[in-house]
Amino acid sequence: MLFFFKQNGGIIKAPQDVLVELILKTGDEGDLNMLECLYYGGLKNLNDFVNIDNRNIAHMAVFGGQLNILKFLKHTAHFDFSARDRWFHQPLDEAIKIKHGQYQIQVERINEIIELL
Numbered sequence: 001m002l003f004f005f006k007q008n009g010g011i012i013k014a015p016q017d018v019l020v021e022l023i024l025k026t027g028d029e030g031d032l033n034m035l036e037c038l039y040y041g042g043l044k045n046l047n048d049f050v051n052i053d054n055r056n057i058a059h060m061a062v063f064g065g066q067l068n069i070l071k072f073l074k075h076t077a078h079f080d081f082s083a084r085d086r087w088f089h090q091p092l093d094e095a096i097k098i099k100h101g102q103y104q105i106q107v108e109r110i111n112e113i114i115e116l117l
Contacts, residue, residue: 012041065107
């Protein structure tokens with residue numbers, strides 16, 4: 001389906017708030033197929049989609065421990081991981097806090113995530 005979508009120039013259009021919710025949920029849950037559809041459907045600058053706390057898909061992927069999403073963002077989407085949320089934290093900052101137990105969550109591959117970021 002993805003090949004068909006790319007080959008035929010598919011474009012995804014929806015209200016900004018709907019796209020933000022969908023993209024952030026995709027990052028948190030690790031739905032790489034959906035992220036690829038969104039990206040190849042024309043949503044190239046994924047940094048533009050942030051929630052009220054100014055968190056983006058990378059922030060959400062770190063909290064969800066979604067290494068596959070972060071790899072796609074880095075290697076395919078050429079995502080800018082330097083964006084800061086309303087508390088001035090970058091995704092890397094959040095990953096380090098998770099590693100050191102500053103959040104009440106555990107992420108299995110946190111060391112790989114930190115290396116990638």
